Amino acid sequence: MKNDKILLSHGSGGKASHELINDLFLPAFSNPILDQLNDQAVLQFGDVRIAYTTDSYIIDPIFFPGGDIGKLAVCGTVNDLAMCGARPLYLSTGFIIEEGLSIDDLQKIISSMQKTADEAGVKIVTGDTKVANKGHVDKIFINTSGIGIVGNNVNISGSNAKEGDIVIVSGTIGNHGISVLSKREGLEFDAPIVSDCAPLNSLVMDMLSVSKNIKCLRDPTRGGLATTLNELAMQSNVGIMIDEANIPINDAVRGACELLGYDPLYVANEGVLVSIVPADEAPNILAKMIENKYGQDAQIIGEVIAEPKKVLLKTALSTTRIVDMLAGELLPRIC
């Protein structure tokens, strides 16, 4: 490890997070399932393939335009299951609550979790609640883990991309991060920016109904689209060329990013997925995505290339630049 202390950037989802995983967690916990480095484990039980994942949510503020920590905790884990093509079925919840949190706030969070679980068609089947002394935790942290079933003939992994495959993004990027930042910092824009936080399992099921040959799926949360594309390129040992002109971004988000000095490619999303699919099936898959309410703004943004094994961006000026993984920490406590 380069440092002797944990830094905020170790939780960014970017370079430092990957270093922490590669230098500390993997050497200790290494096993064939974990070593695949997908956002979920796929476990074989007899004839049944089960997807299994976990995430902790520490977002600040706990209520934000378009969602709250409860909705986020359900969507995030549902989406991690959906990203291997699994049908999410069951969630666990682990609450860590600060002494003094209002019961009203907790009630709102719980109701929001159940509403989102209903939409996603998952059941919360087991849970745990801890309370820490005032000042030992900031309001409320929620962990959810989840279990889903992976259908037959579905083989989705970050390592499946091949030269010539097409990269699709399901919606406008950057909304979640900018929405949370605006609320946290009390920024006001002409057009309100609302988080995209949403359960994407119905979108994935729609996509799989058109093609079982979807190769990669991942939700670009911490570290944003740029980091996720880098992860996929590394896992598949390929390059990815994307076209700036085709990346869907709301005008309000673009404006806020310009004002604040953020690159939307690195801003977190909570209701967007990236998919890599065979070129000949891309038009059908895209057409189906656009019919789903969470895929209306889906676009083809680029393609997989053999060399260089990097993520490249063709800019509006027709120049090409390398898009690296997030370095440092853009926005702490964003999810």
Next chain:
Amino acid sequence: MKNDKILLSHGSGGKASHELINDLFLPAFSNPILDQLNDQAVLQFGDVRIAYTTDSYIIDPIFFPGGDIGKLAVCGTVNDLAMCGARPLYLSTGFIIEEGLSIDDLQKIISSMQKTADEAGVKIVTGDTKVANKGHVDKIFINTSGIGIVGNNVNISGSNAKEGDIVIVSGTIGNHGISVLSKREGLEFDAPIVSDCAPLNSLVMDMLSVSKNIKCLRDPTRGGLATTLNELAMQSNVGIMIDEANIPINDAVRGACELLGYDPLYVANEGVLVSIVPADEAPNILAKMIENKYGQDAQIIGEVIAEPKKVLLKTALSTTRIVDMLAGELLPRIC
């Protein structure tokens, strides 16, 4: 709810925790699996029965005699799986780390988790790490969830106890809570008090090798033996009579409890289980438990009665008193 704010006692595992669950969580999340109120969900996937559970660990201090937060996070979840007779197989980990935690400490915690996972025969297959700003979380919190397989013909639940059944405790009680408290408060005793923190799945497998008719298993963590016995009595709609003279307690723990004014019946354990078994099989099960290193001090401590539907303690003076569930909070951040 009686209160408008979350209190420490809502995380005690005792009366206030049960109120929070009954008044807030169950009405929102209610479904047939959750409503069973066991420490784990049992899910049917084709012919396979899967046990599923979660717990967050927020113990202070993170290193204590006999263990650390990493060992605890593996043992606690392994034990919750074992308590329905499941064979624990896979764990997830969710780390929430305070900016500034030393990498050395994190490394020690991770190594301890892996060592304990190896002993318990489980694999850590998926995980997540978040970093919160300094002061937003106290050092490190760990969530683990776990998946195990429930064997055929095993039907263990808190609702199975019947009049005449025998209550066995697997070891001396109170060691974990007093060990952690001593370390936290800098108390020194003549004999060092070491946490009992241990994975109990091998002990449960040994017990099941003698009898498939074990009715209830539960590990008396927060709220201690008294609270667990009350939970079992309520779930099974029976009473339980225990004999003070037969409850195994180390002299050092007994002495510390007298000095500090704690009742060991309410002090947390992390390597002890309570089992309710048919009377005719109790001697064989007990004999097998004593052969296991985590069951050496096992004892029969009482029996199930029809009336009154309470937990009763026969004292050393041959009087009888009611032992209620923990009220208030004995020791915050004990697990």
